[in-house]
Amino acid sequence: MEENKQYKEMIHAEDDELVIDWMGILRKIIAIRKTLYKAAGVGLVIGILIALGIPKQYTVSVTLSPEVSGGNSGSSGLASMAASFLGASVGTNSPDALNATLAPDIVASTPFLLELLDARVVSQDQKIDTTLTxxxxxxxxxxxSYIMAAPGMAISGIKSLFDKEEEEASKDSIQSGTIQLNEEDAAKLGGLKKAILAEPDKKSGIITLTVTLQDPKVTATMADTVVSKLQQYxxxxxxxxxxxxxxxxEKLYKERQQEYYDAQxxxxHYVDANSNMVFQSTMAERERLQNDMNLAYQVYSQVAQQLQVARAKVQEEKPVFAVVEPAVVPLYPSGTSKKVIVIGFVFLAVALAGAWQLLGKPYWQQLKEALRKPQE
Structure with missing residues (x-):
């Protein structure tokens, strides 16, 4: 009985510790209401400055479904018909080396983005008609961003004295097969990597391309351009x-064709020149030339058949793309609403001020008193 009584007392003690004095908290909040009002005003001002400083952005998404030929489906085409004359297989059963999962890497690659910089764009109000770069x-x-970029601008101004040397080095590197970018182009490509995204679906193979820029017409134009460039790539x-x-x-075909025509x-000429000759040597030379001509024709014929197979294979290897959702000019900007940003900063300022007044400040006073006692 005594143990049960002690257990019940412990339970009641724990229950008493869990009780929250809501009225006490409310009285403390009312006591610091002027501080909260000031914090709300500060949060409102900061939220407005942040909301007005963020430019509008528009997002366009395009859904692309690549239908890649593979398996035995391609073996029933023209290539297999041409290959049947040679007794060889077309070889379309090899796995696809470029699937939908590589689309993000392709879109984010430097050569792909460099090609996009030359694309022509026109703004919604027709005031801008220029290249993407x-x-x-x-x-x-x-x-x-201008405040944060001020030190970098000062450094780049100093480096501008060496622009000529950088351009010459850039030309040499491009000619040798490498790509060397200056700071301005590198910054543009870095921004494009964030603005252009590709999300593949491994199960269905569908690729969703998303482009985010500050003009709705330019955004839709670039989304369509990215789709076209990706298809071409x-x-x-x-x-x-x-x-x-x-x-x-093609080269081998022309060579074998010329060899056959020469042998023919x-x-x-030999038959015309020795048509009345009945010597054995004449007959042997005639037979040899005829065999050479027949052999050249056989090789020429085989190469011609292989060329037909190769031409058909080029057509069969071309993947077919179906644009499920095309690029549509957006009517409204994307991203977080300016009202939500302002309300969020007001709430954050009030929460921080309240937490400091109710929790942080008392503990800070206790800490300062604890530090003073050893000195006294």
């Missing part, structure tokens, strides 16, 4: 090997 220079930035990648094989067979011409 010039448009990026005219985009607005938050006011605090994937098609060029998929058909590169087939085109190289086709170009090689030699045979015809």
């Amino acid at each position: 010039a448009y990026l220079d005219e985009q607005k930035s938050p006011w605090w 994937i098609i060029a990648y998929r058909t590169r090997k087939a085109k190289e094989d086709c170009e090689y067979l 011409r030699h045979y015809a």
